[in-house]
Amino acid sequence: MNGLTRGSAAIIGAAESDIGAVAALMSPIDLMAQGVHRALEDAGLALSDVDGVFCATSQARTSAMSLVEYLGLPDAYTDSTIVGGSSFEIHVAHAQAALAAGLCSVAVVAYGSTQRTVGRRGASPREYNPYETPFKPFLPASAYAMAANRHMHEFGTTREHMAEVAVAARAWALLNPAAWEKKPLSIADVLNARPISDPFTVRDICLVTDGGGAIVMVGADRARAMGAKAVYVLGCGQSITHATITSMPDLTHTGAIQSGAQAYRMAGMRAADINVLALYDAFTINTILFLEDLGFCPKGEGGRFVSGGHIGPKGGLAVNTNGGGLSYCHPGMYGLFLLIEAVRQLRGECGARQVPRANTAIVQGNGGVLSAQATVILGNASTL
16 A cells, blocks of 8 residues: 555544344445444534545445435545455545545445345355356355365364354454344354354354444544544555455465555554454454464464464453454445444443553455455554
């Protein structure tokens, strides 16, 4: 992300739309608009202040066009880059650049999905791939299962290690009133759940929910002038290593290695400087891979690193404090919810799950089948 300046933009509003199972006949654009209105209220701004709209959803080919029509913002600067669940971390970088260039002054980044209501196939139809589709893989689970199996083979990672990720996420979710899952979860519960794609059971895999939300971004000078409880964009990075899993260069090394390095370099930080982690946990192996690739533990040590509740509420590292895609919500593309939780943690708004003295957060978006990685490092005013 060459050309972006550390701390030049800030997130001053963040909110979910309705999540879980939404009202009948609500559309993804309804949920985007609902999230935008709530995030603007959080920021103390009005819809008339908005002149930049960034959005993506798998349920609308022209989501930006639909959303600006819905909101009545015909002259807004728009961007509907879509690379799966990491689209919104990339939107943060694009919005930061647009704000710096004077293309807009108040940007909203929005998402909406009715995946639970319409069904996974209806929300995200699979494209035909002549090299994979004839073999009838159960995507995306089979793709991530390949990465999990390879990690187990190379590094001795166990099923119990992956189960630790789901158990920690559930423990955090139990502290979040908005989380979908409300029952305690044990390692045995994960291992004995319904098999989906070896080595995964259903508890290794993210939820299927409806939902959406938005964040509001402005330039740093405006954020300071507003007296807003702003969270500043300190670093951004991205890497797209492949589209299909059969083209992934190495199943145990993701593009988060590159995107994380870019974000750390821009922020002038390293893993040891981060207080809160928001990692895209569509599958339990994701958390292990991203902890390694972002430098929180050596490659191959992720399974042992998460053991003993280390990333849970009583552990040493705060990871996915809202319960993650595994236990909080996962409406198809989860990246925006990572940003919302990171903002709330850095503003001290998380109640029972609040991480003490949280000043910095790293957000790792993931798109496709470990394909598109995007990293955002955020900090409160004390980090400038």
